[in-house]
Amino acid sequence: MESFVQAYEITIRLGLFVGIFALMAAWEVLAPRRALSVSKTVRWVNNLGLVAFNTLLLRVLFPAAAVGMAAFSTEQGWGLLNHYAVSAWLAIPVAVIAMDFVIWLQHVMVHAIPALWRLHRVHHADLDYDLTSGARFHPIEIILSMLIKFATIMVLGPPVVAVILFEVILTGMAMFKHGNVRLPPGLDRVLRWLFVTPDMHRVHHSVEDDEANSNFGFNLSCWDRLFGTYRDQPRDGHRGMTIGIRGYRQPHDVSWLPGLLALPFRGRITGYAINRRQWTDG
Numbered sequence: 001m002e003s004f005v006q007a008y009e010i011t012i013r014l015g016l017f018v019g020i021f022a023l024m025a026a027w028e029v030l031a032p033r034r035a036l037s038v039s040k041t042v043r044w045v046n047n048l049g050l051v052a053f054n055t056l057l058l059r060v061l062f063p064a065a066a067v068g069m070a071a072f073s074t075e076q077g078w079g080l081l082n083h084y085a086v087s088a089w090l091a092i093p094v095a096v097i098a099m100d101f102v103i104w105l106q107h108v109m110v111h112a113i114p115a116l117w118r119l120h121r122v123h124h125a126d127l128d129y130d131l132t133s134g135a136r137f138h139p140i141e142i143i144l145s146m147l148i149k150f151a152t153i154m155v156l157g158p159p160v161v162a163v164i165l166f167e168v169i170l171t172g173m174a175m176f177k178h179g180n181v182r183l184p185p186g187l188d189r190v191l192r193w194l195f196v197t198p199d200m201h202r203v204h205h206s207v208e209d210d211e212a213n214s215n216f217g218f219n220l221s222c223w224d225r226l227f228g229t230y231r232d233q234p235r236d237g238h239r240g241m242t243i244g245i246r247g248y249r250q251p252h253d254v255s256w257l258p259g260l261l262a263l264p265f266r267g268r269i270t271g272y273a274i275n276r277r278q279w280t281d282g
């Protein structure tokens with residue numbers, strides 16, 4: 001099983017990406033949750049253009065990527081799971097869950113720290129919410145994420161197959177949870193016991209500070225519940241809520257590729273979490 005997954009890694013990942021993309025795209029066309037404010041063509045050309053650029057950039061900078069780092073760490077015996085020779089049936093789920101926690105923590109930090117929020121704004125400035133929002137990140141944030149992933153893998157020492165599994169789940173979930181779709185309420189509730197759903201993550205894309213600083217989870221919903229950042233629904237409902245960031249609402253700046261690349265270097269930052277503390281003079 002392990003060698004099969006490793007041998008066909010690229011094929012499996014590409015196949016699942018295309019399959020899930022097609023499924024979500026069809027679902028969004030047939031039963032959209034909200035009307036789009038910018039045309040789908042403009043969104044797709046620019047958001048997917050950024051994705052293509054980031055994919056190339058990562059290929060050039062880190063050709064072996066996270067999976068390569070996992071293989072190297074295993075070879076060197078680096079990381080907790082390698083050091084204690086934890087068996088695969090335990091190491092795989094532990095590694096996937098631990099990597100999900102680290103990425104949750106990273107997400108909280110990019111909201112809390114002003115300079116990092118500048119980068120992460122590119123993801124949040126999207127005026128709409130659809131499956132292409134899920135991969136819309138500034139290239140510097142993409143590089144930073146990869147370096148954090150490398151460090152996590154060196155400390156954790158996950159089996160290679162766990163990293164492949166995590167990357168596949170992450171890509172699939174990114175498209176699913178950013179879907180402009182609606183699950184039946186009962187199914188949404190049951191899925192949320194364990195996983196992040198489109199309605200749960202949409203709250204995080206609200207213009208309201210308190211809502212945007214909620215529901216940081218990528219795959220598992222437990223981290224937000226455990227650490228007190230869970231928000232059930234947006235105040236104004238999923239159709240009434242406003243998606244994006246206040247003050248950054250010109251399509252020229254937040255929908256077109258040149259604007260997206262320049263966005264981290266523009267404007268003052270006010271609404272980051274760490275500055276929303278209360279104090280009194282005197």
Ligand SMILES: [Zn+2]
Binds near residue numbers: 111
């Ligand atoms: Zn965010």
